[in-house]
Amino acid sequence: MSEDELYSPRNPWFSISVGVTAAIAVLSAIVGLIWLPLLQPDLKLSGIWDAICSAAGVPNLPRPAAAVPPTFKTSNVVVTPEMLTRQDQVSIGRGATLAQRCAICHGPQGVSDANSPNLAGQYAAVTYKELNDFKTGARVNVVMSPFAANMTDQDMRDVALYYAYLPRVPSSQLNPGLPPPAIVVTGAPLRNIPPCGSCHGEIDIKAGSPWLGGQSAVYIKAQLQAFAAGTRRNDISEQMRNIARQMTAEEIDQVARYYEAQP
Amino acid sequence: MLINKRLILAHFWLAFIVFGAALVLGAWQMFERSPLNVWHLNPEFYYRSVTAHGTVMGYVFPTLIAMGFGYAISEAALERPLVGRRWAWAGIALVAIGSVVAMVPVSLGLASVLYTFYPPMIGNVFYYIGVVLVVVGSWIWVALMSINLAVWKRDNRDKPVPLAMFANVAGSYLWGWTAVGAALELIFQIIPTALGLTTTIDAGLARVFFSWTLHAIVYFWLIPTYIAYYTIFPRAIGGRLYSDAMGRVAFIMFVVVAMPIGVHHLFADPQVGAGFKFMQSVFTGLVALPTLLTVFTICASAEIASRLRGGRGAFGWIRALPWENPIMVATALSLVMLGFGGAGGLINMSYQLNTSIHNTQWVTGHFHLIFGGAIVIMYFAIAYDLWPHLTGRTLDSYGLMRTQLWLWFIGMIVTTFPWHYVGILGMPRRMAFYDYANPAISPQAFSVTMSAFGGLILLTSGILFLIVLVRGQFAPRGEAGAYTFAIPLHMPARLPVALNSFGLWLALMIGLTVVNYGYPIGQLMAVRNTSVPAVYVGASR
Structure with missing residues (x-):
């Protein structure tokens, strides 16, 4: 076996392989981190350091003022999979009383033919979120908004749990054989x-x-x-x-x- | 000199059994997504199947082949029994246990995250633990290859390391280092989230870690194929290897540049800077070099064999090659698929061209052509070549072998060419269903149907392959003689120390990793608030 020392600049295998690898790395870095970014006018770079930072992917934090707040109210409800999934008999009972005022549109059993939503058996998280959105103004409806306006958070939870507790009733148009679109x-x-x-x-x-x-x-x-x-x-x-x-x-x-x- | 035949055979049998099972899933997936299938199934089953297919074909099957073939090379090339036989059995046991541990949650639909993990999707923790066990099992092999080489070198100070062993150890080092990326991702990010210790995960960082593994893993799969090109093919067709040194240079180049290039899988990802994408694109281009060197050397070796057999003329020698020999057929078909796949790969690695095919079926077509085609067909060849030596029985169903290899080639072309085409038309990958009634998609229906038939041809070929192996297992006894590797045209008596050792090349590999990955990883780790909520797959709600 060759007795030449491998890790020595005099060994051509060492000097050439390290030299070529380093040269390719440096060249590709110059092209990729400096030259190509500077060729792109859209980047509006101020100099070589700016080009390097941009191409290396240094995060460019947006100024806080740049965020545009929405001109309308958005929902503030955070929905989680566990939300309102526990049955609470006291809550359901209170909800049943509170729901008296909903019956004229949503039906005494949570079902009606008035083309308003059927709430019987609806997930409590869903009903709760909509009531909350009506109250905060994230969702607006001439009939519902005034109803929700005076409800407390507990009221909304109770009503939602009550409707979730009611059994679902099929509509008069029931046709389970209809092929799904x-x-x-x-x-x-x-x-x-x-x-x-x-x-x-x-x-x-x-x-x-x-x-x-x-x-x-x-x-x-x-x-x-x-x-x-x-x-x-x-x-x-x-x-x-x-x-x-x-x-x-x-x-x-x-x-x-x-x-x-x-x- | 093969001593631990049962150990090697166990690796090959386990590899081909899981390969057969995953092949069935693959063929079913082709059918399921095609217009031949009327939509009636929960898409969840498709993703379960893709996860199982990818995990087996990506992690288990090629790893077992590399391990089994590696042990065979170590014994045959170094002409001494394997050191660490018990550890080797422990390694395969870990791979087998890991596969089962990973596949149970996948089958139950608790880990339909695909073999590339895709955080923030998080599956059942046992899936990841199973994959880790498979990798740990393979790391035992990495260590054993290194130890066996060291032990041999101690006793043979002045001799060149046989090319087959040199390449084998190169492959093991490449795998040892490239698996680190996914291991970091699994151990520090995914498994803690899967255990519920954290509920968020930095998906961008995880993807960068995975890209560290994801590209070089292909070269790990490829190394046994290249070893077969250099050390089995010339001997099997009665010729000589054109250049031993060229082979060493090719394997060294794989060690150095195959790993720090994985970011080309993340060209569409925003968390890596464009400059690093460009740099890794340049190094990805360099990986074409060892393949071009190899194609040249192997064609030259074939020409030597042909001229020895009386082949004449500028191209007439091609006809004089021993086309009845299955190894000849496999190698030629493998090179053709490597050519097509490599050409497609040049498009994937170009930062700009990549945008036209990124995340389309083109990519699926590409890696099936390279891995399923060029690489796996040589795994078949390796098995055919080794089988008589491992079983001590004759393997002479040559007609069946040729049919099987040709069917694999035809099946792979029929599968992947239409795949590439629909990818150009824009068909996204990783989807369980396409609405072929949609006017925008209906032109793709014919091509997808075609590739589904390709899948059936591949399945047929896979069954034939297993039949050949089983027949070999029950054939009459026959002494196959010592297992040898191709002899180079000029046997090197002395080699420069650079071509006989790995230190310099491993240093360059790690150095390039630091240059190409250091900043992207460091920056992603330093920036706060980059984690996103984990999406638990298959969790009960």
């Missing part, structure tokens, strides 16, 4: 629409998503149109607005009719 089972990936069923049941249920089976088609349609038009904006992170804006009028009709026919 494509948008419900597969969504529309190219338009960034996830399947409705991936949050609202059948495939998966996500915290804060209402149960839609048996809801009035008129109501579902009106809400989707409101989301699409931006007149309803209390969905967290614009989840529903982004979806509804991408849906066609026909899909909105299909979805509304489909969910109305479900148990």
Whole structure:
């Protein structure tokens, strides 16, 4: 075996391999960290150090003033999977009393044919969030807003738990055999629409998503149109607005009719 | 001289059994996503299947091949029994236990996170623990290869390390270092979150750690294939290896530049600076060099064999090659797939061209062509070549072997070419369902159907492969003689110490890692408030 010392500048294997590797690294660093960034006028770089920092990915913290506050109220409810999932008999009892005033639109058993939402069996977190949003003004409705305005947080929890406790009643349009529209089972990936069923049941249920089976088609349609038009904006992170804006009028009709026919 | 035959055979059998199971899943996935399947299934099953397929094909199968083949090389090339036989058995036991521990939660739907983990998705902790066990088992092999080389060197101070062993140890060092990235990600980020010790995870940092592993793991898979090119192929076709030194240079280049290039998987990720993406793109380009050297050397070796057999003319020698020999068929088909796959890879590694195919089916097509095609077909060749020596029985179903290899090649082309094409059309990867009734997607329906048939051809070939091996196991006894490797045209009597040792190259590998990864990782660790809530997969609500 060669007795030459390997780690010596006189060994050509050492000097050439280390030299070439270092040269490639330095050259690519100069090109990637200095030259290419400086070629891009959009970056508005002030000099070589700025170019290096920009290309190396040093975080450029935005100035606090740059954030634009929304011109409307947004929902302040934080929904968690465990929220209002524990049954509390006292709370349900109080809710039953408080719900007397809701019965004229939502029905004495939480179900009505008035095209207002059927609340019987609805997840408590959902009902609670909507009441809260009506109260804070994140969601506005001429009928509901005044009702919610004077409710305390405990009142809203009680009513929500009461309606969650009531058994679901199928609508008069019940037809479980109706084939689900494509948008419900597969969504529309190219338009960034996830399947409705991936949050609202059948495939998966996500915290804060209402149960839609048996809801009035008129109501579902009106809400989707409101989301699409931006007149309803209390969905967290614009989840529903982004979806509804991408849906066609026909899909909105299909979805509304489909969910109305479900148990 | 193969002594621990049962140890080596155990690695190969376990590898090919899990390979067969994962192949079935792969073929089913091809069908499931194609227009042939009427949508009726919970997409969750698809992701379970992809996770299992990827975990087995990515972590378990090639690792077992590298380990088994590595032990065979160590004994045959160094001509001495393996040192640390008990440790080797412990290694394979860890891989086997890890595979089971990982696959149980995947089968139950508790860890449908895909084999690349994709935080902030978090699956059941046992999935990750299983993967860690597999990696720890393989690290035993890394240590054993190093120890066996050291023991041999102590007794053979003036001799060059046989090329097969040199390459084998190069591969083990490459794996030892490249697995560190995913290990850091698993141990410091994912497993604590999966255990519920934290509820948030820095997904950007985790992805950078994983990219450290994700590209060089492919070269770890590739090394047994290249060893077969250099040390099995010339001998099997009755020729000589054109250059022993060229082989060493190629493997050394893999050690140095295969690892610090993984950020090209993150070209679309915002958390890494554009400058580092460019630098790693340059080094990714360099990895083409050892492959080009190898293709040249192997073609030259084939020409030597052909001219020895009477081949003539500028191209006439190609016809004179022993095409009835399965190793010849496998190597030629492997090089063709390597060529197509490599050409596609040049597009993936270019920062700008990558944007047109990033996260599309093109990428899936690319790595199946390179790994499933060029690499795995040589795993078949290695098994065919080693089998008579391991079993002590003849393996002579040559017609069946050739059919199997050709079917694998045809199946892989039929699968991956349409995949590349639909990727250019924009079909995203990692999706359980495509609405082919949609006018925007319907032009892709034909190509996807085609690739589903390719999957069936591959499955057929895989079954034939297992049949050949099982027949070999029950064939009449026959003495295969000593297991040897290809002899170079000029046997080196003396080698420069650089081509006979690893210290310098490992130093360069680690140095380049620091240069290319040091700042991106350090910066991501230093910046606060970069974690996002974990998304627990399959958790009850």
